[in-house]
Amino acid sequence: MRGGKDIIHYQTKPQLKDIAYQKIKEIIMSGEEEFTSESSLVNLLSMSRTPIRDAIHRLENEGFLKVYSNQGIYFWNPTAEERNELFDMRIAIETYSIKQVPVFTDENITYLRENIRDQYLAVEKEDYLVFNELDMDFHQYLLEVNGNSQFLKSYKNARERLMTIRSAKYLLKTQSEVIKRLIKDHAEIVDNLNKDSNVISAEILEKHINKGKINFS
Amino acid sequence: MRGGKDIIHYQTKPQLKDIAYQKIKEIIMSGEEEFTSESSLVNLLSMSRTPIRDAIHRLENEGFLKVYSNQGIYFWNPTAEERNELFDMRIAIETYSIKQVPVFTDENITYLRENIRDQYLAVEKEDYLVFNELDMDFHQYLLEVNGNSQFLKSYKNARERLMTIRSAKYLLKTQSEVIKRLIKDHAEIVDNLNKDSNVISAEILEKHINKGKINFS
DNA sequence: AGAGTACAACTTGTATACAAGTTAGGGATA
């Protein structure tokens, strides 16, 4: 046994299992397939089973798919209940996080207002993909001010799972009026920061995230 | 491609990777070792690298260890900040969960009161292991009434990671007086259920979990 | 003695062979 030394982080060259993880997740999020198998992924990604299996097991841990022994790999197809659970997870984390921040600095507020301005611009251009990126960044930034890495990790997971096409069909039929109301929520949240221990912002945030549930068909 | 059928859940015989997962987690939670390697685990558990690696990667995903390529496997040794992050995760989830439950039934209340009675009995016997089990069950039951499986999963993960010996040294020096105050918190939480949308219970719960942070040296 | 280097013994990453379970389909049997 040699261990116990300090760990040095070398610049690691990209590993196949990480490439596989990313690619398979993209397949899942594209929503075109419902199931697959190790062998078909081996053919598709041109690597051996080992990195494929590493990626699959990681994605299974993160809730993106389920491996049935000797039967195949099924991509996660959330029920309405499961989607709501993820939205509630977001509410729990994001509302507590914002209330826990003692003060948002001027720099924080400026960043958020600029993000909101860009959100309006994206909607004007009817570029809903860019809007979604900005929306994701808005909520993520609020969490980053708190600094709790657990919050951030859970948020990203919930958000990504909710963004798989099969669970986010609603995005396709959102209209600019609906989105403009979401942006108004964002503005209201920022306007009420640093007041009343951020309780008001947290309340708006809760209603805001809850709108995600309703927007489903 | 054959897939697309209904999945049948056969009674699966226990898999080596699940055994490895459990055993390695026990080693981590015992807190006796700080690092290891695949080969030493292979010798210890008498199985090949494959199930060992599956278990290790799963545990890494859950935050129990970190694999450094070509350098070894280091068990998670949390800083004070990281422990606090997990406690805050618990607060976020548990307080929102309890507020979300519209009504706790008589059966729920009865279960919780019986659990609390057993907590007192355990402390009288100075059996802090049993108390810990009951405490874990108390908080878990509150989440189960809500029914959100995401809450439950995150709670269990946070709880287990906080219970690794190296992060829970405090347990060894907790005194029965301290624990009795924790049990009083539990009783107060239950006494205030179904009042004021469970806001009061949630507030007590927040202070209660926060005491975990303070109890560290 | 000291600096540098080569090497051996470790580490995890990757590829692949084999084991065991599941399933669809064809064919024998009634």
Place this chain on the structure above:
DNA sequence: TATCCCTAACTTGTATACAAGTTGTACTCT
């Protein structure tokens, strides 16, 4: 025709061989 059974082709689980990176040590050279 209908039923049963066998088998071939799939599935994931497991074991193992090989590749590539890291590190302590011992040796060589100055």
